[in-house]
Amino acid sequence: ISCEYTGALNIEQKDAIIRAIFLCAIFGVTPMLGDLPNGLQLYRLLDILKEHPSLCKSLFVPGEDYADYNLSNVAPEISERRTSRSAKDAAEVETEPSYLTVPRVMQWITGQGHKPLLLSEQKAFQIVFKCDHDCKVRMPQHTICFPIVSACTSTVTFPVAHITTSEDFKCIIVQAIKSGGAFRRV
The missing domain is CATH 1.20.5 (Single alpha-helices involved in coiled-coils or other helix-helix interfaces)
Structure with a gap:
């Protein structure tokens, strides 16, 4: 139209x-x-x-992927140390989805496919990873959750209750990208 x-x-x-x-x-x-x-x-x-x-x-001109820059600005919010949740959180943060490009991930998380251009923005840049352990408590009948991205705060919340292996993580991300629309809060 x-x-x-x-x-x-x-x-x-x-x-x-x-x-x-x-x-x-x-x-x-x-x-x-x-x-x-x-x-x-x-x-x-x-x-x-x-x-x-x-x-x-x-x-x-597209060029260098800023993977090192992005990873140096990740601020995972994980559970209290020495709990079963913290072990799962750590495994989740360490899982590297190599099938996604850095610009694609940046576009997904921040709404822009590149690192911040201004020096002041680069210094303030941070990506926050959160882990959601309680989705099954809130919705006991469901079988899958997808990551929630808040681009305005550069925050990603992963549904770790559904992820036991790196293959589970990959399947959920791929299914979300293929079958879903945008990742956003409703």
Whole structure:
């Protein structure tokens, strides 16, 4: 509808729908791209880009994944030491989902697929991991929970009651990404 396609939504109209979306994207983006140099010039950013291309490259060109930076800013909130919950929390935090890219995880957690750009934001940046042990107490009949992400606070809550192995963790994340929409609080 926002791409001005008003026909039937069925498989026979697939080509017409794709064409409408394509035209909407092309004609919507082209004027914005034409305005980009004017917008950059307002703050003399165009001159800075020309004078210091190597410094500005990372702002526009995908490159280094910031896994080390991100992991150095993780603040897990785990259960009291020497309890069964703390052992499960520690195993959860150490599980590395290698099938996800750093930009994808950053997009999922913070809403942006890159590390913070400003030095002040980098210093304040922190990702909080929480563990939910009590979902089965709150909802005894359910069989699976998905992680809850609060992008505004860069917090991820993992449903550890359903996760006993790293394979369980991977299955829940993959199922959530494939079958679910956005991770968010309702």
